[in-house]
Structure formats: C-alpha cells, structure tokens
Amino acid sequence: xxxxxxxxxxxxxxxxxxxxxxxxxxxxxxxxxxxxxxxxxxxxxxxxxxxxxxxxxxxxxxxxxxxxxxxxxxxxxxxxxxxxxxxxxxxxxxxxxxxxxxxxxxxxxxxxxxxxxxxxxxxxxxxxxxxxxxxxxxxxxxxxxxxxxxxxxxxxxxxxxxxxxx
Amino acid sequence: xxxxxxxxxxxxxxxxxxxxxxxxxxxxxxxxxxxxxxxxxxxxxxxxxxxxxxxxxxxxxxxxxxxxxxxxxxxxxxxxxxxxxxxxxxxxxxxxxxxxxxxxxxxxxxxxxxxxxxxxxxxxxxxxxxxxxxxxxxxxxxxxxxxxxxxxxxxxxxxxxxxxxxxxxxxxxxxxxxxxxxxxxxxxxxxxxxxxxxxxxxxxxxxxxxxxxxxxxxxxxxxxxxxxxxxxxxxxxxxxxxxxxxxxxxxxxxxxxxxxxxxxxxxxxxxxxxxxxxxxxxxxxxxxxxxxxxxxxxxxxxxxxxxxxxxxxxxxxxxxxxxxxxxxxxxxxxxxxxxxxxxxxxxxxxxxxxxxxx
Amino acid sequence: xxxxxxxxxxxxxxxxxxxxxxxxxxxxxxxxxxxxxxxxxxxxxxxxxxxxxxxxxxxxxxxxxxxxxxxxxxxxxxxxxxxxxxxxxxxxxxxxxxxxx
Numbered sequence: 001x002x003x004x005x006x007x008x009x010x011x012x013x014x015x016x017x018x019x020x021x022x023x024x025x026x027x028x029x030x031x032x033x034x035x036x037x038x039x040x041x042x043x044x045x046x047x048x049x050x051x052x053x054x055x056x057x058x059x060x061x062x063x064x065x066x067x068x069x070x071x072x073x074x075x076x077x078x079x080x081x082x083x084x085x086x087x088x089x090x091x092x093x094x095x096x097x098x099x100x101x102x103x104x105x106x107x108x109x110x111x112x113x114x115x116x117x118x119x120x121x122x123x124x125x126x127x128x129x130x131x132x133x134x135x136x137x138x139x140x141x142x143x144x145x146x147x148x149x150x151x152x153x154x155x156x157x158x159x160x161x162x163x164x165x166x
Numbered sequence: 167x168x169x170x171x172x173x174x175x176x177x178x179x180x181x182x183x184x185x186x187x188x189x190x191x192x193x194x195x196x197x198x199x200x201x202x203x204x205x206x207x208x209x210x211x212x213x214x215x216x217x218x219x220x221x222x223x224x225x226x227x228x229x230x231x232x233x234x235x236x237x238x239x240x241x242x243x244x245x246x247x248x249x250x251x252x253x254x255x256x257x258x259x260x261x262x263x264x265x266x267x268x269x270x271x272x273x274x275x276x277x278x279x280x281x282x283x284x285x286x287x288x289x290x291x292x293x294x295x296x297x298x299x300x301x302x303x304x305x306x307x308x309x310x311x312x313x314x315x316x317x318x319x320x321x322x323x324x325x326x327x328x329x330x331x332x333x334x335x336x337x338x339x340x341x342x343x344x345x346x347x348x349x350x351x352x353x354x355x356x357x358x359x360x361x362x363x364x365x366x367x368x369x370x371x372x373x374x375x376x377x378x379x380x381x382x383x384x385x386x387x388x389x390x391x392x393x394x395x396x397x398x399x400x401x402x403x404x405x406x407x408x409x410x411x412x413x414x415x416x417x418x419x420x421x422x423x424x425x426x427x428x429x430x431x432x433x434x435x436x437x438x439x440x441x442x443x444x445x446x447x448x449x450x451x452x453x454x455x456x457x458x459x460x461x462x463x464x465x466x467x468x469x470x471x472x473x474x475x476x477x478x479x480x481x482x483x484x485x486x487x488x489x490x491x492x493x494x495x496x497x498x499x500x501x502x503x504x505x506x507x508x509x510x511x512x513x514x515x516x517x518x519x520x521x522x523x524x
Numbered sequence: 525x526x527x528x529x530x531x532x533x534x535x536x537x538x539x540x541x542x543x544x545x546x547x548x549x550x551x552x553x554x555x556x557x558x559x560x561x562x563x564x565x566x567x568x569x570x571x572x573x574x575x576x577x578x579x580x581x582x583x584x585x586x587x588x589x590x591x592x593x594x595x596x597x598x599x600x601x602x603x604x605x606x607x608x609x610x611x612x613x614x615x616x617x618x619x620x621x622x623x624x625x
Contacts, residue, residue, distance in 0.1 A: 007528045011536045018543040018563055027555045028246070028319065034559050035312065037540070041566055042305075048533065050573045053584050055301035057569075059345075060591050063308025064338060065562065065598045067315070071334045072602045073555060074319045074327060076609050099546070106538045111531070126577060127584040128297060129358055135585050147592050154596035161603030164610075 007047055013040040027073045031066060038062040050127040173276065181282045182263070189262050192475075193434040194224035200483045207487035231427040239321070239420050246320035251421065251428035254313025258435035261306040264299045265442045266361045268452050268467040280468060284361060295361040300352070303360075303443065304345060307398065310436065311337045314400075314407065317429070318417035329416030332494060333407035336397055339501045340404075344394035346509035350387040350516040351379050351447045364451030378450040383519065387512050388448045390505050392481075395440040397501065399433060402486040406494055441478035442471075449474055533574035541567035552616045554608075558601050565594050 017037035024030045038061045045054035136144050198213065198220065205212025213220030238247065268280035270292065277286050279295070287294040296302065311334050318330020355363045369377050380388050397404040408416030418429045445451060454470030456463050492500065540563055547560025569587040576583025609615060 004528050007532065011532070014536055015539045015543070018540050021556070021559060021563065022543060022547050022551070027553055027559075028316075030556050030559055032246075032316075034562065037563065037566065039309075041570060044533070044536070044570065045573055048573050048577055050576065050584050050587075051298050052301075053569075053573055053587050055298045055305055056588055056591055058305035059301065059308055060595055061562075061566070063305060063311070063341070065595055067308075067311050067334055067338050068598055068602055069555065069559060070312070070315050070319075071331065071338075072605065074315065074331055074334075075606070076555075076615060099542070102542060103538075106542070107535075125297065127573075127581055129301075131581055132584055132588065135581055136588070139582075140585055140589075143589060147589055151592060151596050154599050158599040158603040161600070161607045 003047060007044070010040040010043045010047070013037075014044065028070065031069050031073060034069075035062055035066050038066065049125045051125050052127050052129045052132050177276060177278055178282065181278075181280075185262055185282055186259065189259065189435060189438065190431065192438055193431050194228065196434050196437065196479050197227065197430075198224050199479060200486070203480065203483045204487045207484075228427075231424055234423040236423040236425065239323075241322045242420065243320040243322065246316050247420075248425075250313050250317035250320060251425045251432075252313075253316065254310060254432040255428040255435075257306055257310040257313060258432035258439070261303045261439045262435070262442070264296065264303050264360065265439065266295060266364060266446065266451065267442075267471050268464075271464045273464075279361065281361065292365075295359055298358045299360045300348065300358045300363075300443075300447075303439070304341075304348075307436070307439070308337075308341055310432070313429075313432065314417050317421065321417075321420035323420055325413045325415070325419045326417050329407045329409075329413050329419070333400060333417055336400075336404065336406065336497060336501075339498060340394045340397035340505075343390055343501055343505035343509050344398060346506070346513060347387045347390040347394060348447060349509075349513045350384050353513070353516050353520055354379060354382055354384070360446050360451075364446055364453070367450040368453050376450055376453060378448065378453070380448045383516065384448060384512075386508065387516075388444070390509050390512065391444060391448070394501075394505060395444065396482075396485065397497070399436045399440055401433075401437065401482055403489040403492050404497055405491060406497060409491060437479065437482055438475060441475045441482075444478060445471065445474035530574050530578060534571060537567045537570040537574065540564075540570065552618055554605055554615045554617050554620070557617060558598065558605075562594060562598070565590055 014037055017033045017040065020033040021030045021037070024033060038057060042054040042057040042062070045051075045057060201223070202212040202220070213223040216222040216226045238244065263282040266279060266281035266284055270277050270279045270286055278284065279286065281295055283299070284295040286292070314333040314337075315330045318326040318328075318333070321327070351363070352358065355366050357363060367376070367378050371377060371381075375381055396402075400407050406416075407413075408418065410416075413419070418426055421429065452467035452471040454467065454473075456466045458466070544560045544563035544567060547563065548557050551557055551560065569590055572583040572587045572590070574583075576587075605615065608620065612619060
C-alpha cells in the first residue's frame with residue numbers, strides 16, 4: 001500500500017518534470033525541472049532498494065552535473081529560445097503517429113516479454129555501499145580504472161576547451 | 167521494547183519540533199556571539215543595549231526582519247526569486263535531521279536515540295540510523311548551491327549574478343576536497359552511519375587519550391575539512407560570493423526583510439551542520455566523561471556535543487576577525503592545487519596503513 | 525490498488541526515455557538538448573537499477589559507471605559549448621554549421 005502510493009507520487013513527479021523540461025522555454029526553468037526529475041529518481045531508486053545509487057544520484061547528478069548546467073546557463077546568459085516558424089515537414093506529419101507507434105511498441109514489448117512480475121517490496125536494501133564497493137574493486141576493477149582515466153581526460157579536455165585561446 | 171506506529175510518529179514529531187527550535191535558537195545566538203566576539207576583537211563592545219549583555223538582541227533583530235518592508239524589485243524573475251531563499255533554508259535545515267546528538271535515552275518507557283532519523287535496534291538495544299547517513303548529508307549540502315545560484319540569477323543584477331557565479335564555482339570545487347577529506351575517516355570506520363562512526367570513537371587509550379579519529383592519524387584530514395567547510399559555508403576568508411567591498415552584498419543584494427533573513431539563517435544553519443559533522447567525524451561526537459544521577463547521565467553527552475559546536479562557532483568567528491579575504495584566483499588555486507592533492511595523499515596513506523595492519 | 529512490480533518501473537523509464545528523445549529531436553537550444561541527453565541516460569539508469577533487483581547487483585554498478593561517464597560528458601559538452609559561444613554568440617543547434625561554409 002505504502003509503496004504503491006510512494007511509487008505513484010515519485011513516478012508522476014519524474015514524468016511530469018521530464019515533460020515540463022520540454023515545455024519550458026527558458027533553459028533555467030528546464031534545468032530546474034531536470035533537477036526535480038533527478039531528485040525524484042533518487043527516491044525511486046530508494047524504493048527499489050538501491051540506497052548507494054540513490055545517494056550517488058543526488059550528489060553527482062543533482063549536486064554537480066546540474067550545477068554545471070546552471071552555471072553555464074548563467075554564464076552565457078542565454079535567453080529564451082526563439083522557435084523557428086518553419087519546422088521540418090517530415091516531423092510535422094510523422095511526429096505524432098511515430099510517437100504513438102513508439103509508445104505502443106514499447107508497451108507491447110514490456111508487457112509481452114516483460115520480466116517476471118515480481119512485486120517490489122519496500123525496505124529491502126540490496127545495493128549497500130559495502131556490496132557495491134566489493135563489486136567495483138573486484139569484478140569491475142579494470143572498467144573502474146578506465147573510468148578514472150576517462151574522467152582525467154575529460155578534466156583536461158574541459159580545461160583546454162574552455163580557456164581563451166592566446 | 168518495540169514501538170507501535172502511533173508512538174513512533176509521536177516521538178518523531180517531538181524530536182523534530184525540539185530540533186527545529188534548538189537549531190533556530192542556536193542560529194540566532196550564533197549571530198549574537200559573532201557580533202560580541204568580533205566586537206571584542208576590534209576593541210568594541212558589540213550589542214549591549216537590548217537586555218543584559220545584549221542577550222535579547224537576536225529577538226530584536228528577528229522582529230526587525232519581520233516588520234521591514236518586503237521589497238520585490240520589478241525586474242526580477244518572480245517565481246525563482248521567491249523560490250531561491252526557501253530552497254536555501256530548506257536544504258540548510260534538512261540535514262540536521264541526520265545528525266546524531268547523543269546516545270540512546272530512556273524516558274517515559276520509550277528508548278530512542280537523540281537523533282531525528284535514529285531508531286533503537288530491538289535486537290541489540292543499541293542506537294541505529296540510516297546506513298548512508300553521511301552520503302545523504304553530503305547530497306543535501308550539495309543541493310544548497312541552488313538556493314544561492316538561483317537567487318543571484320533571478321535577481322537580474324550584475325552584482326548578484328557575479329556573486330552567484332563565484333558561489334557555485336567555489337562550492338562545487340571545495341565539495342571535492344571536503345568529500346575526499348572524509349574518506350580517511352570512512353576507511354577507518356568502514357561505515358557511512360554517523361551513529362556507528364561515533365560509537366567507534368568512544369573510550370580512551372592509556373586512560374587519557376580519547377579514541378577520536380583526529381588522534382588516529384586523521385589530523386590533516388581534519389584541517390582540510392575545516393578549510394573546505396569555511397569555503398562551503400561562504401565564510402571569511404572565503405566569503406567571495408558576498409564580498410561586501412566589491413559586490414555590495416553578492417547574491418543577496420536584491421533581497422530584503424524575511425527573504426534576506428532566510429539566507430542569513432541558512433548560512434548559520436549550514437555552519438552549525440558543518441560543525442556537527444566535524445565533531446562527529448573527527449572529535450568523537452558526544453564522547454566525554456559521564457557521571458552523576460540518571461538525568462545528568464542522559465544530558466551530559468548532549469552537553470559535550472554542544473560544547474564542541476560552540477568551540478567550532480568560536481573558531482569561525484575568530485577566523486573572521488583575523489584573516490583578510492582571498493583573491494578569487496587564490497581561492498581556486500588553493501582548493502585545487504593544495505587541498506585536493508593533500509586530501510588524496512591523506513587517503514593513500516590511510517589506506518596503506520589500514521591495509522598494512524590488516 | 526495493484527501491486528507495484530518491476531514492470532511499472534520499466535514503464536516510467538520508457539516514458540523518460542521517450543521524453544528525452546523528443547527533446548533531442550525538437551529543441552534548438554544546445555543546453556536543452558544536452559539536458560535531454562541526461563534524461564535519456566537517467567532512463568537507462570532506472571532500467572538498470574530496476575533489473576538489478578531481479579538478478580544481481582551488476583546493474584547498479586553499471587548505473588554508477590553511467591553516472592561517472594555522464595559527468596565527463598557534461599563537462600566536455602559544456603566546454604565545447606562555451607568555446608563555441610565565444611565564436612558565434614549563439615546557442616542554437618541549427619547555427620552550428622561552421623563546416624558547411
């Protein structure tokens with residue numbers, strides 16, 4: 001009962017925030033709704049019992065990546081987006097039917113070939129920091145190290161890209 | 167004794183009300199302490215008129231904030247302008263819910279730890295709290311940036327915008343050093359639960375050296391944490407987001423009355439949270455000599471905890487009265503080129519020592 | 525009310541994914557396109573975490589890798605955006621046509 005209500009609330013906030021992201025004209029409003037999506041996704045992760053991923057989601061996604069976005073929006077002072085009057089004609093004709101087809105196909109695949117519909121029970125925490133750390137540093141050690149190199153490259157790339165060329 | 171749902175909710179509500187009341191009072195009296203101490207450092211008296219030693223000054227300040235006219239400039243982005251201070255205050259007040267203030271107490275037939283999110287493990291009778299308490303606090307504090315960034319942006323004024331840009335860059339940068347300085351403690355204790363971290367630091371070596379993490383080789387981590395915390399809370403010498411001599415008042419230039427008060431309270435609540443975290447992670451939380459009758463035994467740990475907080479508040483104010491403000495490039499260089507490598511070295515050495523001992 | 529199963533979480537993930545794809549395809553502002561990409565990555569993460577409940581923790585480890593990569597991607601993409609904005613004073617995707625002289 002409780003998990004149903006919580007799931008419905010946070011799923012609604014997620015999807016609503018995502019749609020609001022597209023509906024808003026100003027980038028900063030979009031960024032705010034994306035932050036709301038991230039926050040409620042963290043709650044959804046908690047409902048699924050993935051506590052460590054939920055915390056990482058808040059700290060890194062909402063607390064660092066989105067701050068970067070907000071920072072760049074403020075720095076560039078990009079105003080509202082001017083919509084082009086002439087959109088792609090193909091998109092106009094095929095957009096809505098294509099979307100419907102995609103949604104229906106996804107729904108069909110999910111219900112037909114969906115996983116065993118095991119109910120999700122609240123309060124079972126599977127992804128403890130301990131278990132995830134053990135996996136990261138045993139089975140996934142090489143990908144982990146490669147990711148750290150990737151991030152190092154990203155840092156250097158960002159520094160090189162963003163500095164003024166002399 | 168296991169609690170039923172009604173009792174659980176009642177206890178939680180009582181704890182929340184007490185925590186909010188104590189926190190807001192503490193914020194108000196930190197302001198008083200700051201004015202007093204900075205006054206004495208600068209050879210002045212500080213507030214003296216309202217009440218003995220100016221002790222009722224916070225009350226007068228609060229009244230003034232409520233009664234002042236609440237201006238909203240015409241050129242602001244209204245929704246975000248109103249939302250920003252609320253966001254800052256909410257994030258500042260939320261994290262206190264995870265701070266354990268004392269051990270398990272027994273009153274009216276109920277046992278509960280002095281912590282809003284804490285419960286008693288019915289199997290062992292000891293206190294327990296959220297497994298990832300520390301991570302959640304870090305997450306909430308990292309969300310606190312938005313209050314400041316959005317305030318500066320929505321005010322639509324160049325001083326505010328500059329303050330907000332400085333604040334977001336500074337807070338994101340110093341969060342890294344702050345987070346990394348905690349890793350050493352986490353390696354030693356092997357858990358994110360704040361209650362468990364404090365319990366591990368109880369007791370002494372040879373009867374007089376307390377088993378605090380700061381005496382277990384985390385002394386550098388402690389100072390890294392302290393410096394990063396100054397930057398996280400935008401205090402002198404890292405108060406560039408609100409540097410009054412260059413940016414008028416930084417990100418809250420356009421705010422007045424209660425909205426300004428919200429930023430003000432949020433800053434002091436953040437200071438208190440950071441101080442709580444410092445004493446929990448490095449200084450043994452509520453550990454200290456406990457003696458006397460039962461009521462004293464229950465209250466003494468809370469007193470020792472509060473004593474550490476007052477000490478940290480004094481350090482904040484002392485530093486404010488002593489150090490000049492950094493230049494912005496110095497601030498960034500200090501964070502990235504000094505604190506960050508030092509924190510990494512600390513992690514490496516701690517990990518090597520722990521691995522060698524195991 | 526019906527019980528909440530893994531399927532419900534997958535539906536939410538699919539909805540987020542579709543919204544993200546629509547955002548990438550229809551908006552002109554580069555920043556909003558990047559945010560839509562983040563939305564797509566989040567949808568994938570939700571899928572991985574939901575499935576990790578059925579099988580083992582590998583899904584959650586993958587989600588953490590994706591978050592780390594998203595951080596790197598955002599840093600690089602926004603760096604490129606700033607460099608581009610210096611030259612062209614615009615953030616519109618359809619004006620990024622330097623090579624089509």
